[in-house]
Amino acid sequence: MAQLHDMIKWCDHTLKSNEFKDYAPNGLQIEGLNEVTSITCAVTASMDAIDACIKNGSKLLLVHHGYFWKGEPYAITGMRGNRIRKLIEHQISLVAYHLPLDAHPSLGNNAAIADILGLRDIIALDPNQKHSIGNIGFLPEPITATHFQQKLAQLIQPQILHLPAHKTHVQKIGFCTGAAQDFISQAAEQGCDAYLSGEVSERTFYEAKELDVHYYSCGHHATERYGVQRLGQAMCEEFNLHYHYFEQNNPV
Structure with a gap:
């Protein structure tokens, strides 16, 4: 078992996320339970990825494409509202790293x-x-x-x-x-x-x-299916957690 904010601190330091000018916030986007025993990773925080996280019993969903992109409407409604509501209802944290996870020299x-x-x-x-x-x-x-x-x-x-x-x-x-x-x-x-x-x-x-x-x-x-897997595996090794990867098979 690991503490959520210890994990985020380790990821931010490892990926040097504060040194990137990005199109969405990197790191913790939605806060769930502080105690984490397993991680589910996916390329994008789709509803299917959230459902896989719930099925796996994970309280942390790690993705490359999260939410709150520049230019998006501020209102949390519709499809995004449904996704966020389910994350909150199940006390799942959403953690996303975009450009830092592209650029990292070994995990990216x-x-x-x-x-x-x-x-x-x-x-x-x-x-x-x-x-x-x-x-x-x-x-x-x-x-x-x-x-x-x-x-x-x-x-x-x-x-x-x-x-x-x-x-x-x-x-x-x-x-x-x-x-x-x-x-x-x-x-x-x-x-x-x-x-x-x-x-x-x-x-x-x-x-x-x-x-x-x-x-x-x-x-x-x-x-872009590789970075989240490499980071997820590194997190699990660092914090002695279980790891799952959800593959969506998106053809685009």
Whole structure:
């Protein structure tokens, strides 16, 4: 059993969450029971994830996508109201880490992608950032752009959208999980052969061709399912707790 606020303090320190300018509050968003014996993790704090947390008997739901995003209405009504009501009724704490969980060098989503793909010599996509949200890594040797798409389909998810460039082979890979498709221009500036992210925009098709950087859309959910698992496991090891991961299989 662990104390909720001890866990939040440890997470904030580990992820350096106060050093990020983010689009939603990082850390404890909804306070439940102070005593925690198990954690349920999910990418997004959906109603299904809340129900899984209840089923698991967890009093802490750890997610990458929580609530209270900038630009959202202040009123807690409708779908969000229903979610928050259920969390409060079951005394479940909601804990969310967004950009800090993308950027962490070992627990983060980008770190996981680098490990999964076997990328080497990881550097910042934007060297001017204190904590780079995106990264660059190198494949052991050049491979064809089609071969790299097949590799992504095997290791991340089967549905990979490839927007082709002119070059035939790739080795220097830029990457940033989630909805970071517009960082393709930074990847081009850094001389990357390819860039991968979660989502894709209509304009990305032309940018990939004209910047000569292969773009691979690998799914927002699929690229961001790793950070919460790594953080959840680290929390459970630190505080001797039980751990559950809820997979939604969101195709987007």
